Amino acid sequence: MEYIFEDVVIKPSNAPRFLLDGVEVDIWCEELRDYHSKSIVEYVRESILEYESRSLDPFPEIVGKDVEKEMIKNALMSGSNVLFRGRKGYGKTTFSKSIAKLLPEKMLAVKGCKIGCDPTQPSCFSCKKKLLENEVVELTWIPRKWIRIAGDPMMTTRQLIGGISIQKIREGYDLDHPEVFTPGKVLKAHRGIAYFDELGAIPSALQTLLHELLEEKQITTPEGDIIPMKIDTIVIASTNPANYRGVSDIKEPLLDRMEEVFIGPPETLEEEIEIGLRNMSLRDGAILPDWHLKTLARIVRLARCKECRVSSFIEIEPSCRATIKLFDHLRASATRKGHVCAMLIDYGKNYEIVKLALRSRMEVEYDEISKDDVIVKLTEEALNKTCSEIYNKIPRDEFKDLMKDLSELCFEPIDVEKVDGIEDFDHVYRTLLLIARRREELSSALEILLESIKRCTGLIDKVGFGRYVYAGYET
Numbered sequence: 001m002e003y004i005f006e007d008v009v010i011k012p013s014n015a016p017r018f019l020l021d022g023v024e025v026d027i028w029c030e031e032l033r034d035y036h037s038k039s040i041v042e043y044v045r046e047s048i049l050e051y052e053s054r055s056l057d058p059f060p061e062i063v064g065k066d067v068e069k070e071m072i073k074n075a076l077m078s079g080s081n082v083l084f085r086g087r088k089g090y091g092k093t094t095f096s097k098s099i100a101k102l103l104p105e106k107m108l109a110v111k112g113c114k115i116g117c118d119p120t121q122p123s124c125f126s127c128k129k130k131l132l133e134n135e136v137v138e139l140t141w142i143p144r145k146w147i148r149i150a151g152d153p154m155m156t157t158r159q160l161i162g163g164i165s166i167q168k169i170r171e172g173y174d175l176d177h178p179e180v181f182t183p184g185k186v187l188k189a190h191r192g193i194a195y196f197d198e199l200g201a202i203p204s205a206l207q208t209l210l211h212e213l214l215e216e217k218q219i220t221t222p223e224g225d226i227i228p229m230k231i232d233t234i235v236i237a238s239t240n241p242a243n244y245r246g247v248s249d250i251k252e253p254l255l256d257r258m259e260e261v262f263i264g265p266p267e268t269l270e271e272e273i274e275i276g277l278r279n280m281s282l283r284d285g286a287i288l289p290d291w292h293l294k295t296l297a298r299i300v301r302l303a304r305c306k307e308c309r310v311s312s313f314i315e316i317e318p319s320c321r322a323t324i325k326l327f328d329h330l331r332a333s334a335t336r337k338g339h340v341c342a343m344l345i346d347y348g349k350n351y352e353i354v355k356l357a358l359r360s361r362m363e364v365e366y367d368e369i370s371k372d373d374v375i376v377k378l379t380e381e382a383l384n385k386t387c388s389e390i391y392n393k394i395p396r397d398e399f400k401d402l403m404k405d406l407s408e409l410c411f412e413p414i415d416v417e418k419v420d421g422i423e424d425f426d427h428v429y430r431t432l433l434l435i436a437r438r439r440e441e442l443s444s445a446l447e448i449l450l451e452s453i454k455r456c457t458g459l460i461d462k463v464g465f466g467r468y469v470y471a472g473y474e475t
């Protein structure tokens with residue numbers, strides 16, 4: 001019983017014999033000493049300094065966000081917990097996983113321990129007893145921990161903290177009995193990262209218990225016993241911006257123990273595209289050319305732009321998940337139709353794939369305009385921007401010859417899916433090489449070139465889905 005309330009520290013002088021995979025080991029030898037006795041904060045500090053000394057980015061999974069990375073490195077060095085504030089879909093979870101990678105891939109722990117106690121500073125009473133009384137204690141490797149705890153207003157104490165009963169020990173239950181000790185999620189994050197997804201949604205009574213555990217390193221049981229519990233973890237939490245859909249607030253004492261970092265949308269178009277490409281679920285299939293990546297990413301970014309007229313109707317903006325799904329859907333659509341490279345016609349006659357990706361990921365004020373209308377307008381605006389970029393790639397002194405070639409190529413309406421022999425039209429071909437990065441992109445490049453000339457000059461007409469015709473030059 002006395003161990004329960006004591007701080008137990010194991011040194012070479014009072015240590016039992018340790019077995020690892022059945023072999024006796026000296027845990028203080030050079031090979032093993034880095035895998036125990038250090039706190040999570042110490043591991044993270046060492047790791048950050050190591051990255052700094054080599055001028056490397058400790059969070060390569062995160063695209064951009066240089067300022068936020070600096071703040072987080074500093075917070076972690078100072079031994080702080082971190083609160084990410086921002087809307088869903090901007091990488092808060094990815095960031096927390098990236099922080100967990102600062103921990104060693106594995107650590108030494110007491111074998112059979114429910115929370116993976118350190119063999120030199122046990123936290124649970126079962127390990128305290130074992131390490132002080134047993135002659136031999138078996139150890140094991142535990143992998144790096146990142147425990148996600150979803151904020152749930154219905155969460156119970158048992159789920160979050162766990163069940164601990166001194167009463168049961170007094171009644172003679174074994175220390176390892178589940179009635180005596182069953183760790184909840186936070187306790188399972190011992191020696192790892194506890195990621196609270198939507199911390200504010202956790203009932204405030206539980207937030208108080210959490211604060212007690214993290215700050216005072218103790219737990220008050222339902223029976224009123226106060227038990228020391230040295231849980232070693234860094235809390236990374238996320239929360240939506242205040243007053244967003246009735247999510248309850250984080251209590252003051254808890255908030256006071258965290259450094260807040262705002263995580264917003266990607267700053268540049270290039271970062272938006274990079275995030276989309278990295279997270280797509282459709283890894284293979286049709287090529288997504290530059291002009292379509294830009295158009296799709298622009299649709300999402302226009303929806304977030306508060307100065308833009310159409311987006312003023314948008315109440316909830318689409319996150320990077322919209323960008324990711326737009327990329328996936330365009331590739332899916334093009335691949336299904338057997339296109340080697342995605343085309344504008346793969347967006348659908350009325351931009352159905354854009355609607356598919358955006359409808360569930362944004363909200364508009366319905367009285368004013370329908371969501372589909374907003375999506376179509378955003379797509380048109382994004383296409384205008386991309387097309388003017390393409391149009392500007394045409395060398396001015398080439399334009400006349402290009403149009404002469406096009407007047408022959410598109411003398412009759414052409415179907416962009418079935419154009420052959422572009423190489424025979426020298427000026428068209430040379431212009432396409434300025435747009436496309438590889439041969440497979442040529443038909444798609446011809447389509448966007450025709451669309452760009454249509455949008456910017458009106459010298460090309462669109463007659464039906466994917467069909468273009470020369471509108472007359474020098475008429």
Ligand SMILES: [Zn+2]
Pocket residue numbers: 110113114115116117122123124125126127128
């Ligand atoms: Zn233990």
